Amino acid sequence: MTGAAGKTGRAVVRALVARGERVRALVFRAEQAVALNPLGPSDVVVADMSNAAALAAAMRGTATVYFICPNMHPDEHELGRLAVEAASSAGVDRFVYHSVMLPRVREMPHHWQKHLVEEELVRSGLDHVILQPCAYMQNVQAGIRRIVDDGQYTVPYSTRTRLSVVDLDDVAEAAAIVLSSPGHTAKTYELCGPQALSQEDVACALTAELGRPVRATTVVRAEWASLARTAGLGDYAIESLLRMFDYYEREGFCGDPTELEALLGRPATPFSEVVRKIFRDRGLAAAEHRRSSHA
C-alpha cells in the first residue's frame, strides 16, 4: 500500500490488520515507519513513489497493490502511470486504485488526473478494481478549532451546497473487503455517505453533538486562498481546490450509498455518529458538555 502513513492509508492499514491481512506499507520518510508500526503492518518500506525502481522493488512479492496517491499531488497522473508500470513488472496479481467520485470532471484538475490514472490502469491489462470515494466526513476536523471555540463552521462555498460525505472508516473497511476478497475484477465502486448534507445540515449535526450552537458561514474564496497560502499550500493545490469549490457550489457533490452499503453488508455510517466520535475523542461530547456547564 502506497501513501500508507497518510490520513487514508492509516485507516486502511487498520482495517486490513483487523481482518488479519498482511500489509506491506510504503511510506515516504523513516519517522513515518516508526509511527505506523503500532498499527500492525507486517512490513514497512521507506521509498519515494516517484522512483520507479524503488516502487517495483517494494511491490515485488506482494499479491495486490493498493495505490493511494498523496493528496493534491501535482503529478498524480505520472505517479499513477509509474505505479501501474511497476506493478506490471513486479508481477502482482491485482491493482486497486484509490480514486475519487466523479474523476471525469475535467474542470477539477485533481479529479481529471485520477481519471487519467484510471485509463492507464484499464489499458494496462492488470486485474484491477477502482474505488471512488466522495469527500470524507472527517474533513470537518480541519476547522474544528473555530467550530468549538467560536461556534463557526466556515466553508468556501454556499452553505446550501450538498455533499454526500462519507465516513473514512467505512471507506477503509470497504477497501479492506475489496482487497481481501475475490470477485471484484474490473469493478468501479462509488463510495458515498448515506445523506446528501447541506452545510447547514452539517452545522445542525455539530450543534446537536456539541450541545451548543454552531453556525455555517461562507468564507470568501480569495480570503480562503490567502489563508491556505499562508498555511503553506502550493499553487496547484490552491488552484485545484478553488475550482472544486466552484464546482461544488454549482453542482453539489452528491451520490448514492448503494455500492458502499452492498460492500459493507450494512448501512453506511451517518454523519452524526462520526461527529460524536470526533468530539468524544476530544473530550467534547454534548452530554459531557451539558454536565460540565451544570456543575
Ligand SMILES: NC(=O)c1ccc[n+]([C@@H]2O[C@H](COP(=O)([O-])OP(=O)(O)OC[C@H]3O[C@@H](n4cnc5c(N)ncnc54)[C@H](OP(=O)(O)O)[C@@H]3O)[C@@H](O)[C@H]2O)c1
Ligand atoms: N480527503 C478526502 O476527502 C478524499 C476523498 C476522496 C479521495 N481522496 C484521495 O485520497 C488520497 C489520499 O489522501 P490523504 O489525505 O489520505 O493523503 P495524505 O494524508 O496526503 O497521505 C499521503 C501520504 O503519502 C506520502 N507521500 C508524499 N509524497 C510521497 C512520495 N513521493 N513517495 C511516497 N510517499 C509520499 C505523504 O508523506 P508526507 O506527509 O511526508 O508528504 C503521506 O504520508 C488522495 O489521492 C486524495 O485525492 C481524498
